[in-house]
Amino acid sequence: MTAGATPRVCVAGAGAVGGLIAARLAQAGAHVSVIARGAHLEHIRAHGLALIEGEARAVASLRAESDAAALGEQDVLIVGLKAHHLRDAASALVPLVGRDTVIVPAINGVPWWFFHGFGGALAGARLASVDPEGAIARALPPANVLGAVVHLASAIASPGVIRRGAGNLLLLGEPSRQDSARLEATVALLRQAGFDARGTRDIQRDVWIKLWGNMNMNPISALTGSTADVIMGDPLTERLMREMMNEAAAVGRALGIDMGMTIDERFAVTRKLGAFKTSMLQDLEAGRAPEIDAILAAPCEIGDRLGVAMPWSKAVLGLVRQRAMNAGLYRYADGGRTFTGAPPR
Numbered sequence: 001m002t003a004g005a006t007p008r009v010c011v012a013g014a015g016a017v018g019g020l021i022a023a024r025l026a027q028a029g030a031h032v033s034v035i036a037r038g039a040h041l042e043h044i045r046a047h048g049l050a051l052i053e054g055e056a057r058a059v060a061s062l063r064a065e066s067d068a069a070a071l072g073e074q075d076v077l078i079v080g081l082k083a084h085h086l087r088d089a090a091s092a093l094v095p096l097v098g099r100d101t102v103i104v105p106a107i108n109g110v111p112w113w114f115f116h117g118f119g120g121a122l123a124g125a126r127l128a129s130v131d132p133e134g135a136i137a138r139a140l141p142p143a144n145v146l147g148a149v150v151h152l153a154s155a156i157a158s159p160g161v162i163r164r165g166a167g168n169l170l171l172l173g174e175p176s177r178q179d180s181a182r183l184e185a186t187v188a189l190l191r192q193a194g195f196d197a198r199g200t201r202d203i204q205r206d207v208w209i210k211l212w213g214n215m216n217m218n219p220i221s222a223l224t225g226s227t228a229d230v231i232m233g234d235p236l237t238e239r240l241m242r243e244m245m246n247e248a249a250a251v252g253r254a255l256g257i258d259m260g261m262t263i264d265e266r267f268a269v270t271r272k273l274g275a276f277k278t279s280m281l282q283d284l285e286a287g288r289a290p291e292i293d294a295i296l297a298a299p300c301e302i303g304d305r306l307g308v309a310m311p312w313s314k315a316v317l318g319l320v321r322q323r324a325m326n327a328g329l330y331r332y333a334d335g336g337r338t339f340t341g342a343p344p345r
Contacts, residue, residue, distance in 0.1 A: 006029070006030065006031050007030060007031065007075040007189060008074045008075045009025055009030050009074060009075065009077075009078065010032075010033045010068075010071055010074040010076070011025075011032065011033075012077060012080060012081060012093055012096065013036075013079060013081035013082075013085070014034035014049065014064070014080060015080055016155050016162065017080055017150055017152070017154055018034070018078065018081075018106060019034070019162040020051065020152070020162050021080070021106065021193070022049060022060070022062065023049050023050075023051040023058070024051070024193040024194055025189070025190075027060055027193070028194070029192075030189065030192075030193070032060070032062045033062060033064070033065065033071050033074075034049070034062060034063070034065075035064075035065060035066065035093075036064055036065075036066065038159075039160075040156070040160060041064055041065075041066055042159070043159040043160025044062070044064040045064045047059070048060055048061045049062060049064075050160060050161040051161075051162050051164065052157060052162065052163045052164060053164040054164075068093050068094070068095045069095040071095070071096060072095060073098035074096045074101055075102065076101070076102045076104060076186060077093070077096050077097060077101055077103045077104070078104045078105075078106055079093075079103065079104065079105040079107060080106050080107075081107070082107065082291055083108065083294035084289055084291055084293055086107070086112075087131070090135055090138075090139035090140055091138075091139050093139055093140065097140065097144065100144075101144055102144065102182050102185075102186055103140050103141075104145075104146050104172065104186060105140075105148055106150050106170075107294070108210075108279070108291055108294060109211060109215075109293070109294025110127065110211065110294050110295075110298035110299065110302070111130070111294070112130050112131040113137075113142040113145040113147060113175050114127070114130075114204060115127075116142035116145065116175045117175045118175060118176075118177075119256070120254075120255055121305075122255070122302065122305060122306070127298050127301055128301060129293045129294075129298045129300075130293060130298050132333075142175065145175060146172050146174060146183055147172065147173050147174070147204070147206075147207065148170060148173075149170075149203070149206045149207055150169075151168075151169035152165065152166070152167035152168050152169060153166050153167055168194075168196045169196045169197075170190055170197045170198070171203065171206045172186060172187055172199055172200065172203070173199060173201060173202065173206070174203070175203060177201045177203070177204075178201070179201070183199050187199050204255070205252075205257045205258070205260075208252050208259075209259060209260070212248050212252075212259060212266060213245075213266055213270055214278075214295050215295050215299055215313070216244040216245060216248075216313075217270065218290075218296070219292070219295070219296055219317070219320040220237055220240060220316065221277065221280060221281040222284050222320050222324070223319055223320055223323055224237070225281065227277055228274075228276050228278065229271070229275045240312065241267075242263055243312040244312050244313045245263050245266070247308070247309070247310040247311075247312055248299055248310075248313070249263075251299060251310070254307075255302070255306070280292070280295070280320075283329075284323070287329070288329070290320075290324050292317070292320055292321060292324060292330060296313065296317050296320065297317060297332075299313065300313050300314050300317055
C-alpha cells in the first residue's frame with residue numbers, strides 16, 4: 001500500500017464475514033469493491049450493502065462484480081470464501097493480485113499458506129487436503145499473504161444485508177513470524193474500520209488454537225445434530241472431544257506450537273457461548289458443502305506426516321465424510337479412488 005493514498009481493497013466472497021468487513025471498510029472511507037454472485041450481488045449493485053448492528057442499520061455504497069477482471073489489481077485482497085470453495089475459485093481471483101498486493105484470508109481451518117516461512121519438519125509443505133494440485137498457491141502466492149484469524153460472528157440476513165453478531169477481534173501476522181510495514185498498515189486499516197485488529201508474531205499458533213476447538217465440536221455437531229451445550233453436557237461426547245483435543249495438541253507440540261491453556265480452560269471459553277449450532281451443522285442443514293477438509297482432514301494429514309497417531313480424529317473424519325457424502329455435499333479422493341457416498345436408491 002502506498003503511504004497516504006486511499007487503498008484499493010477488494011473482498012472476494014462478501015458473505016457473512018466478508019460482507020461485514022467490506023461494509024465497515026467502506027464506511028471508514030476505503031475504496032472498497034466486492035466479488036459476489038446471485039441475488040446477493042444483484043441487491044448490492046442495486047441498493048448497496050446493508051449492515052445491521054443492534055438496532056442500527058447503515059448502507060455502504062460500493063462496487064460489486066462477479067468477474068475479478070473488471071476490477072484489476074488491488075492493494076489489499078481480503079478472501080472471505082470458505083476454504084473448500086477457494087480451490088475452484090482461486091484462479092478467477094488472479095486479476096486482483098499484483099506484485100505487492102496484500103492477501104488477507106479470512107477463512108477457517110488450516111490454510112494453504114500455513115507452512116510458508118514456518119520452520120520445522122514440514123517447512124514449505126503443501127497439504128493435499130487443502131490445496132491438492134497447488135492451484136491456490138499459484139493464484140494466491142503465500143509470499144503475498146498476511147495470515148489472519150477471525151474471532152467474530154455475523155450472518156447474511158437476506159441478500160445484500162449483513163447482520164452483525166458477537167466478537168470484534170481480527171488477528172493478523174506474517175507467516176514468517178516477522179514484523180513488517182504491510183502488517184502494520186493493514187492492521188491500521190482494519191482498526192480505522194472499527195475492528196479490534198492486532199498484529200501477532202505467532203500467527204500459526206493463533207490458527208491452531210482456534211482450530212483446537214473447531215476440529216472436534218464442528219464434526220461432532222454435524223454427526224449428532226446437537227448444539228454445543230448438549231455435546232459438552234454428555235460425558236461420552238465430551239470425552240470424545242477431549243481425546244481429539246489431546247491428539248491435536250500433540251500435533252501442535254510436534255510443530256513447536258504450545259497451546260498455552262488446558263483443555264478445561266478451552267472448554268470454559270466454549271461453554272460461555274451457550275447453545276449454539278456450529279457452522280458445519282448449519283451448512284449441512286442448509287444443504288451446503290461443509291468445511292471438512294481444512295477443519296479436520298488437514299490436521300489428520302499433518303499428524304500422518306509427523307508420525308503422530310490420531311485414531312479418534314480419523315474415526316470422526318471418516319464418519320463426518322460419509323454423513324456429508326450421503327447428503328450429496330462432499331467427495332474426496334484417496335489412493336487413486338474417488339469417494340462420493342452411497343449410491344442413489
